[in-house]
Amino acid sequence: MNIPETLRYTDHDEWIRADDDGTVVIGITDFAQDALGDIVFVDLPAVGDTFAAGEALAEVESTKATAEIYTPVAGEVVEVNGELDGSEELVNSDPYGQGWMVRLRAADTSALAALKDAAAYRVKIQG
């Protein structure tokens, strides 16, 4: 199971990356995509939408299940991955790269420090 060292992880199997420009990128983990199976639809928010920490901001449908994607930090959507519309399988094949979902301008990124690092997330999914 691929768990990059450079990312932070939530208890709902999202990953978060803080970029230098103050934005954060959100996607789902390798573990999550593997559990969901073939992704067939990703319902993304609109640029400009704002979300509170802990709110659902996207929805992923696989052939077998639906999963909501929660943001661990409050913020405004500045970019979404439009490539996923029609190429949903990128979430399966490259969950940390081309399968990214939403970029937020976070009001406060200090909450990220409380999220799991790769080692802690590995413990969680192997638990």
Place this chain on the structure above:
Amino acid sequence: MSRRTPLHDRHAAHGARFVDFAGFEMPVWYTGLVEEHLRVRSAVGLFDVSHMGELRVRGAGAAAALDRLVTNDISGLAVGQARYTLMCNHEGGVVDDLVIYRLADDDFLAVVNAANRDKDRAWAEAHLEGADLVDEGDLWCQLALQGPLAATVLAPLTDVALDGVGTYHHALGTVAGVPGCVVARTGYTGEDGFEIYGPSDAAEALWDAVVAAGAPHGLLPIGLGARDTLRLEVRYPLYGHELDDHTAPHQAKLMWTVKLDKPGGFVGAEAIRARRASGADDLRLCGFVIDGKRIAREGTPVVVDGAPVGRVTSGTRAPSLDRSVGLAYVPKALDVVGGSLTLDVRGTPVQATVVKGPFYRRDA
């Protein structure tokens, strides 16, 4: 604790993701649902469906006894022929849907849903008169070899002349050196294909031989996930979803399996007649397609002016069509081909269109 089929180790070796289904630990997929689904449509796939139940009915009065137990015409079957039928309760609800194979004049194999095996045996013990009933579910394994190349894969492995086995017919023979197999041209995918019933202790030998013979033809092992999407694309009902103990055959549009005029009648016939005559059952099963990619899964309400009037029984993205499709029970007034339905998908109203017949056809 979950039960396992004799092929559990083979599934694990193929990298299966397991799920609990009807008390069995079964593969839901191996490489991925969509790839497996499309492989069955384009080439060939192999399913372990050994969790299915088998009830053996024998005796001089077996055909007549089955005629009184189930809704379809059983005594009219030729030896070597099979038929899909319902078994109903006294209220006209469906105890199970099953396939009955006539192995010999006085010898029938009824293949039932795994989840209903104990219920069916109890029901048959109470209502089958004049024939011997044995639960043989643990004696048989069942492999489904499905897809346009199924006959190509199977032919070199068996002494059964497959050209002589028509749809919904079967023959007894040897497969991969295993004698005493039933080779049936039946299935649950809408493709040509076979269901092979063999002795449980030969399951691994049968599986290994078919996997090896199929490899040059692109055969993949197929999980229950694709089994569900394949059957839904051709609109076959799944017990527990489209059928249950309360819903009557006419609501599910399965009256073609119900021979109300059979001499001697059958369990549930009067109730079905009365329910049809009264018009009290307003819900009908319809197929729908959704414009867009949202999926209306089982339990999604069908709403009119925000109020629930029906419910989705099965819904998926159909891999062969790349469309979101499903089945729903709706009031008769909404069951109009071309008409629109509003589905409440987790709070979002989604428009669907009622369509007739299977979503996918083999020859399309």
